[in-house]
Amino acid sequence: MKEFLMIALGVLIFVVIFQIAKASEYVSVLKGEEKTRKQNNKINAFFLLGFLIFGLIGAWYCNELYYGKTLFPQGSASVEGEKIDLMLWITIGVTGVVFIITQVLLFWFPFRYQQDDNRKAFYFPHNTKLELVWTTVPAIFLTVLVVFGLKYWFKMTNDAPGNSIVVEVTGHQFGWEFRYPGADKVLGRKNYKLTTGANSLGVDFDDPASHDDIHVSGTMHLPVGVPVKMVINSQDVIHDVGLSQFRLKMDAVPGIPTTQWFTPKITTADMKVKTGNPDYTYEISCDQMCGKGHFSMRGVIIVETMAEYKKWLAEQKSEYFTVHPEKAPAATDSSIKVAAVLQGNK
């Protein structure tokens, strides 16, 4: 019923507009088409000026409403992201000035130079000096932006620092898997043809390096203040590890592993205090369309102190023993043993 009323209302508005439009055409014939045209010209000139003024006010109002919801107020959660925020501010500054100047002129000129029978248009076909000025000035500003941009780009895409923790991130329809290399700091080999229900990542357990690797789903734990290098892959279609709070993302491509590193700066607990939001969570969003569950492909990152992180890691059971329980030492002390090995190596 509601839909029906809305359609009826729409049709009614339509008919009214049509009748007014037709009537205005007849009126213009009676009044003289030239006179009507000039009147319309004046009205539209005022509208253009009004659009400029209300548009600028609107842009300011929009900023009032939504600035607080962007990621700027909470700041970057990674050390590298601070540079991105700085770059954003510089770019907003430069483009903002250009935006205001050009839009003001674009709407002011039509108002100022609207048709007037007492004035003639000014014959001004070209001026080389002017054109050189507005070729050179944008080129200089863009050079500055490119230089800054590339400096940070190379920094962020460079090799991860030597003290980085390595975590393998694997995307699949529709979830995230994480593999930690364990005490030997080496991830075991993988071969996708070995994938089974139990060995869901296709780890090659003939490689001894795989025996202490730890596999967790959905939630990644990271210590604060230490760089982490993600080795990213996908099992099926292209996904993307989107870490908006850390200001970066990287695709997960089947068959072609990618890497990305960053240094978490603030623990989840501290961020809850900082934002005043007890539910604050670092989330991994899939940012590359991957099928019907794309919007639900959520992962969580918990950034914690080194002590908390080590404690958590120690509690995890290695995947080798989960997949081959018969090889595990007495079930009760397996985790203790792994934990002891881990502690010894740190």
Place this chain on the structure above:
Amino acid sequence: MSSVATLHGADVHGAHDTHHEHHHHETFITKYVFSQDHKMIAKQFLVTGMIWAIIGGLFSVIFRLQLGYPDSTFPWLEDFLGHWAKGGKLQPEFYYALVTMHGTILVFFVLTAGLSGTFANFLIPLQVGARDMASPFLNMLSYWFFFIASVIMFSSLFVQTGPASGGWTIYPPLSALGDASSGSKIGMDLWLVSMAMFIVSALLGGLNYITTILNMRTKGMSMTRLPLTVWALFFTAVLGVLSFPVLLSGAILLLFDRNLGTSFYLSDIVIAGKILPNEGGSAILFQHLFWFLGHPEVYIILLPAMGMSSEILSVNSRKPIFGYMAMVGSLFAIAILAFLVWAHHMFVTGLNPFLGSFFVLLTLLIAVPSAIKVFNWLTTLWRGNIRFTPGMLFAIGFVSLFISGGLTGIFLGNSALDLHLHDTYFVVAHFHIVMGVASFFGMFAGVYHWFPKMFGRYLNNTMAYIHFWVTIIGAYLIFWPMHYEGLAGMPRRYYEFSNWESFKMFGGLNEFISLVAMIVFAVQLLFVFNFFYSMFKGRKVTTTNPWGSNTLEWTTPINPGHGNWVGEIPEVHRGAYDYAKDGHEFIPQNVPVGADETSH
């Protein structure tokens, strides 16, 4: 060309009715269906494009319903869509199908075929002074290949597993594997076959446009006297002819991967519990092939809008376009750079960072010719004597949107910032403003400006003004706040956000955007109504040159027949922009240069 030959012998003073007698007999079929008259083919492109625009726009309204009201159900949706809207709630599979088809339809079928197909066909022969295209027959085929592509794409909407749903960019493996998505079953094959037909159409059209512009200009019409519309359409055609074949090859390889067991794009995949045998392919290869067309495609869409806006701004300011040569030069620069920036869509694919840095540099370089164009448009307005015809308003709106959307490109082209903003709503806002809405504004400007030439009648002004003001205000209300969603990291192509701690706070804004989108869509229907109403009942054009324009199309009869000019084609003596010169309001291109005239 025998029909054209007879036209030369026609009585110079005869009205266009007389020349029909000289013309061979035309049936309904040859005049309206399999027409070889460039003007009729243009109208066919335009009307087909408008039908597609309504379908594509309607799709966006339906998926905006889901984004704006994720907790509501709409029982009437189930009546239309059946199991795709079970219980009145749009299903995620179909949401993605709608998003995909919205993009495909608007980028290719509306803003490529509907925009440059219409105006390249209509304006090139009329403005260069030719009786028709170089090959009217190929031109006809160009439309009918587009029509076949349209039929195939439309039919894909009705297959049981749904139309393609992997995004308009159809990245494999998602688009290659039926197990990855129901839209990647038969719907995807239809998509690829339809696009192959579409590409044939674009190539036939493009070759014709280039040949016509290079070879069929009338006496005196040197390249530097061409109106900017023709220059823009020329570069558009060159871009299309050089880049569409690459997409065709990419699409054919994808068809092979889908149906013949090849591994061009596939490697190391486990899907639906099955271990696929494909090894050694590269999913990224497809992205290179796709964006090698995909980026020039943006300019294929944008350049005609730039050209038409330049023309309309100059005519209605009653002033020459400022810096004609710089305008041509910047179009040329944009066309060249368009081929060298494609990988800026791929900064987060694991692209070699060193290679990426070149694409950053070249991408931001495009801002220079773009800035030249904007400043030249502004200077054209400066000290003019400006008339606000509906076409003029849309041309001003085009410049405004081009500035707004162009500037955000400086954010996204800088790879370090793209690491953060890629695939967020910031991107959605950026490309909708600069490529989507701006090009639509160029198209509307063109329709309002050349409608009198197309149909011998005017569009209704009142409806036109309502159309303009609601559309420009609506476009900014829809897309401006999306930048904030993007700066909050909100990813695009999400069916809903309620489970996300980081993105769920924009519910109210999304509802507002959806509401405005519906109003803007309704106003486009008003335009469509105005179009068809005015075609038959609009105010009649009583003079051959209603806008006081210099270009050649306004030297033809009010309703030109096939062959355009009765008698000789006019000779050209000057450039297209002699407005306000030597005290004359305007001097058409076919007026000889006077002895006392100043030269510039």
